[in-house]
Amino acid sequence: MSAIIFAGPSLPPGERPTIPGIEWRPPVLRGDLYLSALRRPELIGVVDGYFETVPTVWHKEILWAMSQGIHVYGAGSIGALRAAELAEFGMIGVGDVYRQFRTGELTDDEEIAVLHGPAEVEYLMLTEAMVNVRATVNSALRSGIVQLDVASALIGIAKALFYKDRTYDVILKTAAGRGLAPCALDRFAAWLPCGQVDQKRMDAQAMLRAMIGHLDGGVVPLKVSYQLAKTFAWEEARRLIERTSGRTQDSTS
Known part of the structure; x- marks a missing residue:
């Protein structure tokens, strides 16, 4: 084979x-x-x-x-x-x-x-693919971590970013700057390390x-x-x- x-x-x-x-x-x-x-x-x-x-x-x-x-x-x-x-x-x-x-x-x-990054660092990802952001936010929505309005806002913010700038840190900072509820963003940020979907x-x-x-x-x-x-x-x-x-x-x- x-x-x-x-x-x-x-x-x-x-x-x-x-x-x-x-x-x-x-x-x-x-x-x-x-x-x-x-x-x-x-x-x-x-x-x-x-x-x-x-x-x-x-x-x-x-x-x-x-x-x-x-x-x-x-x-x-x-x-x-x-x-x-x-x-x-x-x-x-x-x-x-x-x-x-x-x-x-x-x-x-x-x-x-x-x-x-290059092969020498195992192609370490420096930004997030939009398809992964969508899957992650949708998982957070299904789990009750975020509500529909917050999920929609996060996906919209992520989609508007250039792919070389798209990280969860930038997404969350942009969301905070646009007035999304701090408690909702904090809950999502705390969930991310274990809940993130690749x-x-x-x-x-x-x-x-x-x-x-x-x-x-x-x-x-x-x-x-x-x-x-x-x-x-x-x-x-x-x-x-x-x-x-x-x-x-x-x-x-």
Whole structure:
């Protein structure tokens, strides 16, 4: 059995089990998935990927990989977004973030973006993904920690922040500055250390379990219903990918 999984802050190295046949890679960027597919693994999983200052993973390289019989999974972050976009072509999405993008509850790519440290510090997250803030505030609402008006205000404040500024400290300070009840904010802040929800990590773990189950059950090569167009642009892109590579950025989705 063989699988390659691209992950970073959503499922850092310390959280990854060592499983024979599964190879872990850093967050994906354009060309990485294509190069991995050339090795013909049975499965490829995408959780995290670089973006903003470098080209992110192409839809077409995913489509190409699947046309070669490789099952491609996505969850948690850019993987969830790509899986929602390519589900009709056979990409397998897992988890709540995927579901929200697939149903149209979420449409903004920025929902999954975070700022984080390099691999040397286990991709330590420096900001909060909006999807995680939503999951956390909704959990606090269900638990009675906050009321609906406070929950709505916190989500609105978080959404208005640039992703590189989005931390719970900034969210709470902004909420206090806008006159939200101090007792409600104090209760939420006290609950956060134990109540905070990392939806992206939960979804990444669910994807890993699904992939392990797929491998254990035996993998039949994927048969797709489409024919990939071998355009001049795609052939040029393949040659470019095979000539160049690199990963120096610290923003992922």
